[in-house]
Amino acid sequence: MSNVANEFSLLEETLLIEKPEKTEPLGILFWICVGWIGVNVLAAILANVLPMKNPLFEDYNAINVGPGLHHLFGTDDLGRDIFSRVVFGSRVSIAVGVGAMVIGFGVGAPLGMLAAYKRGRFDTVLTTFMYVLLAFPAIIATIAVLSFWTPRALLKIIVVIGLASVPLVYRVIRTATLNVATKDYIIAAKVQGATDRRILIKELLPNIAPIGVSFLLIGIATVITLEGALAFLGLSVNPPTPSWGNMINEARTVLAQNPWLVIFPSLALCLFLLCLNFIGDRLRTHFDVTEVKL
């Protein structure tokens, strides 16, 4: 034992936080949100096997029925059950949200990290290119591509929105990495002989992960609204396949007469996005180990 250690006062030792594992709970609201997202995702996956009405079946004996016992959310002007359409519609929305973000992060995040870590010409060229793309409104680009890339299919929508989100993800991840990459501990890792790949994965990634995760969740929410906007313009999946966006779009003409046609898909969309945003925000503060919690 080093004799220097003996110089240590007891005070310093007591100042160390004894149980590093003890973290504050995430809170009930967080778990409610997680539960709601879980219910939505499960319902979307299991929609086919759940005892629900066919979302495409047109029941001419029950046209424009208000919300009630038989039709929980009512029916539309073709007699289709709104509840089952909202559930089936979540499939498109969630698939687009998650799928597009997987593409966006899959391409944008590694490029952003690499550019911020490598700097130099690679960074300059790539960043300039991305900023040029950013200057071009994503919605116009997606509208243009989707108008000509027919017939429309879910996969195409996911790919187009995913690619359109690449510069956004790139910018966020690059900035976050830039903050970390200049820190002494990155240089310290380097002079201990760590390879670039190791530094990127072991040192940089955990530091930017909290930002990445919250941006991912907020990104999913944003993409779902974007899909809604595209559907509103009639550029999402072809009717009669329901999505939250195209349901709102189709029903807006009869908003005054049958408000439930708009209210229920809007409510589903709103709650889903709210929960995603809240989870993202809560996770970011929760996993911030850099602040000592007193």
Add this chain to the structure above:
Amino acid sequence: MSESEKLLVVKDLATTFATAGGLVPAVGGVSFDLERNETLGIVGESGSGKTVLSRTIMGLQPRANVTVTGSARVNGFEVVGASEKEKRQIWGTEVAMVFQDPMTSLNPVMRIGKQIDEALRVRMGMNRAAARARAIELLELVGIPSPAQRYDAYPGQLSGGMRQRVVIATALACSPKLLMADEPTTGLDVTIQAQILNLLDELKDRLKMSVILVTHDLGVVATRTSRIVVMYAGRIVETGSTREVFYHHRMPYTRALLESSPKVSNHPHTRLATIPGRPPNLLKLAQGCSFAPRCAYATDRCHQERPELQPAAEPGHSFACWNPLPTTRGVAAP
């Protein structure tokens, strides 16, 4: 001792930054060497090039637009001109670095034990259990109480002094022969400073390594180094054994630096001596001695001709000055 046996040989090392304003010679031709198991102090005020010098010796180029000339051989390995891949061979095992601010030199989201055994597993090829045991051993070596429990702590849960001990432990992981400590105590309070410096001193002897202490604080180097290099405007202005530099310095800048550090023996309310003027703008270095504009002894020659290092009375002691202070050799040292 022949040159090849020396741990570090630096010859005419120069680091020049190309900026928008022109070329900045942050280090302008520096030569010195370091024996094994020796502690060398590099002293100078802010902007004197001491940090750039230490990073150049490490082979860390801050960014593009840097030209490094001359030579720096660490245990026979030429750092200047080596690729990153080649330098990775000596990083950690030959040279390691302790950084100034322990708050930023540890990864905040990685457990401290992991930060130490990363290097052990990657560089030394240890398995998980062996690396863990060695990391705990290292934590104990640097004086961390109950190291096995601290292994799982995050840097945010440790005090500044503790963190600097962890930083030292990480640097020591692969048993480097040269430890470069760049202002290792600047971010710490005075009592912890002494502890950390004593620790470095003790580790130096125990692990048979050499240490370079880079600092602006003469108090730090006074009792813990065997030799001192005094830098000004990117050049060495005086070098010699610590005792010579402290008691028989010839360069007016060294004296000014010594006089401007507070002493316990001073009467209360003594005004602290300062060096008039500011460090020179490296973009517009005069052709003469860089210190001339601030020097009380400056003559016309000082402004026109740059003095080279010349040997003083004691072997190993040299200074760069046209009008050196009168020698105090023969006068009893206090």
